[in-house]
Amino acid sequence: MTGLGRPSPLGAALNTLAAWLLGILWVLPLVYAVWTAFHPAEFSTRFVPTAPLTLQNFEAAWAAAPFPRYFLNSFLLVTGILAGQLVLCTLAAYAFARFKFRGSAIAFALVLLQLMIMPDVLIVENYRTMHALNLVDTVTAMALPYVASAFGIFLLRQAFKSVPKELEEAARIEGCGTLGILWRVYVPLARPVYVAYALVSISYHWNNFLWPLIVTNSVDTRPLTVGLAVFASTDQGIDWSIITAATLLAAGPLLVAFLIFQRQFVQSFLRAGIR
Amino acid sequence: MHRTSGVDARVKPGHDGWGRSLVNQFRANIHGWLLLLPAAVLLAAFTHYPAVATLWHSFFSTPKGNRPARFIGLDQYQTMLEDPIFWIALKNNLVFAAATIPLSIVLAILMALWVNEKIVGRGLLRLAFFTPTMLPMIAVANIWLFFYTPDYGLLDQIRGLFGLPAWNWLGSRDTALWCLIAVTVWKEAGFFMIFYLAALQQISPDLAEAAAIEGTGRWTFFRRVTFPLLMPTTLFVLINAVINAFRLVDHVVVMTRGGPDNATSLLLFYIYEIGFKFWDLGYAAAVTMVLLAVLAIVACFQFFYLDRRIHYQ
Numbered sequence: 313m314t315g316l317g318r319p320s321p322l323g324a325a326l327n328t329l330a331a332w333l334l335g336i337l338w339v340l341p342l343v344y345a346v347w348t349a350f351h352p353a354e355f356s357t358r359f360v361p362t363a364p365l366t367l368q369n370f371e372a373a374w375a376a377a378p379f380p381r382y383f384l385n386s387f388l389l390v391t392g393i394l395a396g397q398l399v400l401c402t403l404a405a406y407a408f409a410r411f412k413f414r415g416s417a418i419a420f421a422l423v424l425l426q427l428m429i430m431p432d433v434l435i436v437e438n439y440r441t442m443h444a445l446n447l448v449d450t451v452t453a454m455a456l457p458y459v460a461s462a463f464g465i466f467l468l469r470q471a472f473k474s475v476p477k478e479l480e481e482a483a484r485i486e487g488c489g490t491l492g493i494l495w496r497v498y499v500p501l502a503r504p505v506y507v508a509y510a511l512v513s514i515s516y517h518w519n520n521f522l523w524p525l526i527v528t529n530s531v532d533t534r535p536l537t538v539g540l541a542v543f544a545s546t547d548q549g550i551d552w553s554i555i556t557a558a559t560l561l562a563a564g565p566l567l568v569a570f571l572i573f574q575r576q577f578v579q580s581f582l583r584a585g586i587r
Numbered sequence: 588m589h590r591t592s593g594v595d596a597r598v599k600p601g602h603d604g605w606g607r608s609l610v611n612q613f614r615a616n617i618h619g620w621l622l623l624l625p626a627a628v629l630l631a632a633f634t635h636y637p638a639v640a641t642l643w644h645s646f647f648s649t650p651k652g653n654r655p656a657r658f659i660g661l662d663q664y665q666t667m668l669e670d671p672i673f674w675i676a677l678k679n680n681l682v683f684a685a686a687t688i689p690l691s692i693v694l695a696i697l698m699a700l701w702v703n704e705k706i707v708g709r710g711l712l713r714l715a716f717f718t719p720t721m722l723p724m725i726a727v728a729n730i731w732l733f734f735y736t737p738d739y740g741l742l743d744q745i746r747g748l749f750g751l752p753a754w755n756w757l758g759s760r761d762t763a764l765w766c767l768i769a770v771t772v773w774k775e776a777g778f779f780m781i782f783y784l785a786a787l788q789q790i791s792p793d794l795a796e797a798a799a800i801e802g803t804g805r806w807t808f809f810r811r812v813t814f815p816l817l818m819p820t821t822l823f824v825l826i827n828a829v830i831n832a833f834r835l836v837d838h839v840v841v842m843t844r845g846g847p848d849n850a851t852s853l854l855l856f857y858i859y860e861i862g863f864k865f866w867d868l869g870y871a872a873a874v875t876m877v878l879l880a881v882l883a884i885v886a887c888f889q890f891f892y893l894d895r896r897i898h899y900q
Contacts, residue, residue: 426630
């Protein structure tokens with residue numbers, strides 16, 4: 313125990329109790345959602361242990377809105393962004409980590425600017441741009457502002473800088489060109505950082521909402537988050553059990569992945585956060 | 588910034604040393620910029636250009652029908668200063684920030700201290716605290732919407748047990764913003780917790796041992812030893828929390844749409860409304876400038892103040 317000193321037995325018991333109370337408070341909304349989603353509507357606010365379990369809410373939600381299409385769109389969006397980010401950020405990070413080129417300091421400062429002024433707040437002008445490019449209501453428009461990620465460049469640059477120079481020398485002697493060295497030496501050595509970045513990026517973009525909401529307006533492009541919001545708001549008469557089931561459907565893939573790979577997720581967020 | 592050079596550092600001494608050095612430097616320039624180019628183009632197009640264009644467009648009227656945009660100087664800003672809803676949104680956002688930031692930081696420290704101890708069910712607690720982080724804000728908003736539903740939402744059911752009447756949590760100007768604050772704190776505290784947990788695990792157990800021998804109280808130990816050691820983490824979390832307070836409005840869109848009577852309108856949500864409900868892009872640009880100014884202040888605070896005071900690594 314490092315954070316606090318040694319507690320008295322009574323103090324320790326109260327401490328545990330308080331921790332558990334907060335823990336219960338924290339899972340309560342989720343437990344509530346699961347209860348509602350898996351029980352018939354008449355039990356949505358009646359917590360009887362004998363209430364029958366059902367999957368009907370999920371079936372109803374699945375049938376009521378084009379969720380398969382939304383899943384596909386979200387999948388395309390997330391993989392598209394990640395693929396673009398991996399390529400572009402790798403190249404840029406390599407430039408910053410290993411090349412002393414004119415203007416690199418200013419360029420790097422300009423890159424870091426995006427950590428503060430994120431595309432999330434530049435919705436108005438980015439919409440104008442997408443409109444001018446005739447890209448409104450496409451997956452490309454949803455993805456483009458996020459592909460060149462300052463965060464990814466920064467993270468990979470740090471990783472690349474820790475790679476011993478001798479390895480690069482050796483590869484050069486063996487006849488590797490600039491890109492060959494990047495691909496054979498730097499990328500494999502930075503694998504843990506790539507995994508961390510990928511998990512953070514996937515979680516962020518699977519959950520992203522405002523920009524996709526603005527730039528999409530059809531079933532064919534809407535990701536799950538926007539689809540869910542449209543579903544929950546347009547059908548006011550629909551009952552909560554079905555909305556909750558749809559909510560769990562949308563959050564499901566990431567949540568399940570997280571529950572299975574908890575350690576990797578938490579490690580990734582940490583690695584990504586501590587700069 | 589210590590940037591070591593790769594290519595130009597390998598100049599071998601010899602009769603053609605100067606020539607090779609120049610060639611290498613030239614090569615480094617070309618390779619460096621070529622590698623950077625794809626990312627630079629997209630960054631410029633979707634971060635730098637829009638930031639500058641926001642300023643530019645804020646001096647113009649919004650084109651309507653066959654009337655093109657025309658230069659109107661500071662008129663949009665004049666409109667903004669006289670727009671009561673702008674002031675409400677700004678005030679709401681400041682209250683939102685002033686409430687969510689300290690609350691989520693204090694809770695995050697508390698959570699981290701708990702799950703860092705040998706407490707019963709530590710793994711489950713960590714999971715409970717962190718899970719909200721993984722949920723989309725939209726999903727979270729839907730779940731809490733139900734929570735807050737008058738009469739038969741969980742909150743009112745609990746009030747009912749104590750014989751209290753139903754309350755329209757999101758429909759009342761007194762409580763709506765606080766409902767959103769609660770949702771945000773619930774979602775963010777667990778995320779910040781993991782950074783504190785990592786920092787706590789770096790603190791040597793010898794310190795606690797020494798304090799115990801000295802008979803230092805737990806609170807004194809936390810205040811004098813642990814908390815100062817957590818300072819770099821707190822500042823990192825603080826910056827993120829401030830940015831999030833001005834960036835995240837997903838829950839506003841789903842839960843209240845800024846209502847009732849603009850009581851929950853935040854800056855970015857108001858920008859979204861001006862821009863994409865009323866399609867007044869010129870005015871939206873002017874309000875965006877306020878948001879950019881806030882973020883610029885945060886950036887300056889970090890670059891000129893924090894980076895000098897805290898030594899990472």
